[in-house]
Amino acid sequence: xxxxxxxxxxxxxxxxxxxxxxxxxxxxxxxxxxxxxxxxxxxxxxxxxxxxxxxxxxxxxxxxxxxxxxxxxxxxxxxxxxxxxxxxxxxxxxxxxxxxxxxxxxxxxxxxxxxxxxxxxxxxxxxxxxxxxxxxxxxxxxxxxxxxxxxxxxxxxxxxxxxxxxxxxxxxxxxxxxxxxxxxxxxxxxxxxxxxxxxxxxxxxxxxxxxxxxxxxxxxxxxxxxxxxxxxxxxxxxxxxxxxxxxxxxxxxx
Amino acid sequence: xxxxxxxxxxxxxxxxxxxxxxxxxxxxxxxxxxxxxxxxxxxxxxxxxxxxxxxxxxxxxxxxxxxxxxxxxxxxxxxxxxxxxxxxxxxxxxxxxxxxxxxxxxxxxxxxxxxxxxxxxxxxxxxxxxxxxxxxxxxxxxxxxxxxxxxxxxxxxxxxxxxxxxxxxxxxxxxxxxxxxxxxxxxxxxxxxxxxxxxxxxxxxxxxxxxxxxxxxxxxxxxxxxxxxxxxxxxxxxxxxxxxxxxxxxxxxx
DNA sequence: CGGCGACTTGAAACGTGTCAATTAGCGTGG
DNA sequence: CCACGCTAATTGACACGTTTCAAGTCGCCG
Numbered sequence: 001x002x003x004x005x006x007x008x009x010x011x012x013x014x015x016x017x018x019x020x021x022x023x024x025x026x027x028x029x030x031x032x033x034x035x036x037x038x039x040x041x042x043x044x045x046x047x048x049x050x051x052x053x054x055x056x057x058x059x060x061x062x063x064x065x066x067x068x069x070x071x072x073x074x075x076x077x078x079x080x081x082x083x084x085x086x087x088x089x090x091x092x093x094x095x096x097x098x099x100x101x102x103x104x105x106x107x108x109x110x111x112x113x114x115x116x117x118x119x120x121x122x123x124x125x126x127x128x129x130x131x132x133x134x135x136x137x138x139x140x141x142x143x144x145x146x147x148x149x150x151x152x153x154x155x156x157x158x159x160x161x162x163x164x165x166x167x168x169x170x171x172x173x174x175x176x177x178x179x180x181x182x183x184x185x186x187x188x189x190x191x192x193x194x195x196x197x198x199x200x201x202x203x204x205x206x207x208x209x210x211x212x213x214x215x216x217x218x219x220x221x222x223x224x225x226x227x228x229x230x231x232x233x234x235x236x237x238x239x240x241x242x243x244x245x246x247x248x249x250x251x252x253x254x
Numbered sequence: 255x256x257x258x259x260x261x262x263x264x265x266x267x268x269x270x271x272x273x274x275x276x277x278x279x280x281x282x283x284x285x286x287x288x289x290x291x292x293x294x295x296x297x298x299x300x301x302x303x304x305x306x307x308x309x310x311x312x313x314x315x316x317x318x319x320x321x322x323x324x325x326x327x328x329x330x331x332x333x334x335x336x337x338x339x340x341x342x343x344x345x346x347x348x349x350x351x352x353x354x355x356x357x358x359x360x361x362x363x364x365x366x367x368x369x370x371x372x373x374x375x376x377x378x379x380x381x382x383x384x385x386x387x388x389x390x391x392x393x394x395x396x397x398x399x400x401x402x403x404x405x406x407x408x409x410x411x412x413x414x415x416x417x418x419x420x421x422x423x424x425x426x427x428x429x430x431x432x433x434x435x436x437x438x439x440x441x442x443x444x445x446x447x448x449x450x451x452x453x454x455x456x457x458x459x460x461x462x463x464x465x466x467x468x469x470x471x472x473x474x475x476x477x478x479x480x481x482x483x484x485x486x487x488x489x490x491x492x493x494x495x496x497x498x499x500x501x502x503x504x505x506x507x508x
Numbered sequence: 509c510g511g512c513g514a515c516t517t518g519a520a521a522c523g524t525g526t527c528a529a530t531t532a533g534c535g536t537g538g
Numbered sequence: 539c540c541a542c543g544c545t546a547a548t549t550g551a552c553a554c555g556t557t558t559c560a561a562g563t564c565g566c567c568g
Contacts, residue, residue, distance in 0.1 A: 087416055087417075087419075087420050089420070089424065093424045093425075094424070095416075095419055095420045095423045095424050097416055097419055108412070109409045109412060109413075112405040112406075112408075112409060113405075113406075113409060117409070117412070117413055117416070118416060141395060141398075144395075147395075151366040151367075152366075152367075154366070154408070155363045155366060155367060155371070157412075158362070158363060158371070158411075158412070158415070159363075159371055161412070161415040161416070161419070162341055162351055162371070162372060162415070163341075164419050165341075165349055165351055165415070165418050165419055165422055166341050166343070166349045168419055168422035168423040168467065169349045169422040169466070169467030170343065170347045170348070170349050170467060171347075172555080173555075173556075204513095204514070204515095205514075205515065206514085212423070213422065213423030213424060214556075214557090215556075215557055215558080216514090216515085217515095217516085217517090217556090217557075217558080217559095218555090218556060218557070220514095220515060220516060220517085221516085221517085221556095224515095224516075224517090426523080426524095427523075427524070458545095458546070458547095459546070459547065460546080468524075468525090469524075469525055469526080470546085470547080471524090471525075471526080471527095471547090471548085471549090472523090472524055472525070473547095474546095474547055474548060474549085475524095475548085475549085477547095478547095478548075478549090490533095
């Protein structure tokens with residue numbers, strides 16, 4: 001049952017609060033909340049009913065987890081694998097709003113209302129745990145420290161959204177891609193999903209394009225340049241950071 | 255004291271819940287929450303202390319309301335005037351994340367933590383009311399219906415952020431500008447701040463540029479085209495929508 | 509072996525940015 | 539009240555980054 005939690009580093013809730021100020025993101029609040037929720041769902045009342053009912057699901061890659069407007073009475077949280085949340089326009093244009101990693105709530109909107117508001121899809125094979133919404137809401141209002149964790153996740157999510165807007169509105173293709181790679185690296189290392197400077201990288205280039213507001217062709221070009229410059233190395237579905245400082249130089253403002 | 259509330263239409267909290275589904279924005283949840291907060295701050299306990307203490311401030315145009323990282327123990331809400339929230343890069347690049355109109359919370363992050371995380375500035379002369387954060391938090395946990403309103407505001411804010419990412423990542427300059435104008439019109443009309451198809455339009459073109467991820471020069475060009483096509487008319491600080499359908503045709507996907 | 513999707517690469521087109529010159533608007537002080 | 543100086547907006551010519559279109563390679567799976 002708890003296979004998933006071995007994937008996740010046990011991290012104190014406030015470890016990352018200072019680097020939060022630096023770049024506005026990459027905090028571990030998600031993980032802290034996730035552990036608290038698991039805890040709650042493991043505990044039993046005197047009648048052996050769980051304090052927070054939940055269920056685990058496993059789905060193959062490219063499956064839809066939530067439609068933006070259908071109603072759910074559960075809140076899914078990723079246990080393992082990669083997922084993404086996106087918006088789509090009728091004409092096919094798509095914007096990926098975030099990649100979801102283990103420990104992250106699929107849509108915080110689902111905690112308060114029945115709809116996710118965005119399309120959530122599995123990128124790899126994904127397992128996720130769904131928590132009953134009304135029980136979760138009750139738990140939040142009953143346990144202030146849980147609510148505290150949740151509000152931090154919330155604030156962090158907002159800050160990530162702001163960063164995304166800054167990236168899309170005011171940064172060049174090189175910057176966006178370097179930042180994407182670095183951000184993923186940071187998030188994965190928090191989750192112990194890196195082997196040295198290498199990590200599994202399941203994203204297709206068209207997905208990277210949809211996340212950065214570029215075309216697949218241009219993503220290919222820029223990544224090729226990154227490779228030729230010795231910044232990164234991609235082989236198969238593995239990505240290795242070869243020159244982290246170089247990436248930072250491109251990513252940050254000059 | 256209540257001069258500000260005459261600016262705001264008295265609107266039932268759920269009026270706009272269906273058009274929320276259509277375009278993901280422009281709901282009146284802000285106004286509903288704002289009225290509830292005003293209500294609370296007017297009521298007195300038996301000792302004549304207000305249930306929620308607040309204070310009104312008036313500041314001239316171009317003043318900073320919140321620095322992104324300084325600590326506050328109050329939550330400001332706009333009473334009248336236009337403000338904006340933005341992010342800035344060391345090298346001067348700026349992205350405006352939203353324009354703030356009467357009834358809107360300056361930063362929802364301030365409800366939960368001491369920092370706003372973004373730079374909030376007055377565009378016009380602004381009056382705003384600051385509510386004590388800890389009292390507000392207490393009120394939220396005490397009054398479920400207030401919390402309900404607040405969570406709707408939050409979900410709506412999130413949805414606006416998603417729209418912004420879509421705009422910046424996947425829409426052309428024409429589309430972004432047409433959408434900005436239409437969105438502002440909608441929000442202003444909800445607040446009774448329109449005279450027919452005309453409204454006061456205090457934005458400088460460089461601010462429009464920073465909100466849409468364009469350059470001031472290009473904003474000027476596109477707006478000039480809009481004017482020549484008879485879509486809008488700008489004179490002084492007033493903007494008139496001359497062909498709303500035409501704007502919609504440009505704004506929506508083709 | 510064939511077919512298909514993912515990626516790469518080149519050439520050309522396009523949208524938007526940059527630079528620069530000019531005009532219009534507006535508050536200030538003489 | 540006008541001259542001044544400042545900032546905002548307009549316009550043109552050109553440069554640049556990114557997209558588009560198209561052809562070709564590679565690897566994978568039936």
